[in-house]
Amino acid sequence: MKILFLNGPNLNLLGQRQPEIYGRTTLADIEGRLREKATQAGVEMDFRQTNIEGELVTWIQEARRKSSVIVINAAAYTHTSIALRDAITAAEVPTIEIHLSNIHAREEFRHQSLIAAVCRGQIAGFGAGSYYLAFDAALLLQAT
Secondary structure, three states: OOEEEEOOOOOHHHOOOOOOHHHOOOOOHHHHHHHHHHHHHEEEEEEEEEOOOOHHHHHHHHHHHOOEEEEEEOOHHOOOOOHHHHHHHOOOOOEEEEOOOOHHOOOHOEEHHHHEEOEEEEEEEOOOOOHHHHHHHHHHHHHO
């Protein structure tokens, strides 16, 4: 089993940018903990971040042949990207949408996710814990 974690724009600034919303944990910290969980579970994991929408689309398309589950924090692209939605649909890989903050409790424009309808589920509002919950959810998807 291989889980592909994809991270969108500005997540490279995690831990520095708006810590009152996103927390002080860095993306590297999250990746490190996930790698520990993957080792314990005997799962292969790939973890990537980009600020470029097209790069996310390419990685999702490539996952079709390489990954069992995609976990995506598309960040702002969640609310704007039909291209990501179409790529998730085309890849035919079970996908879990995650967010650090509760997007439904924030600004109105963040309430709509263009990718939610083509994902198996959404986890939001648990800070870095959203990633760890998604890891467990990915294991459950493979068990069924």
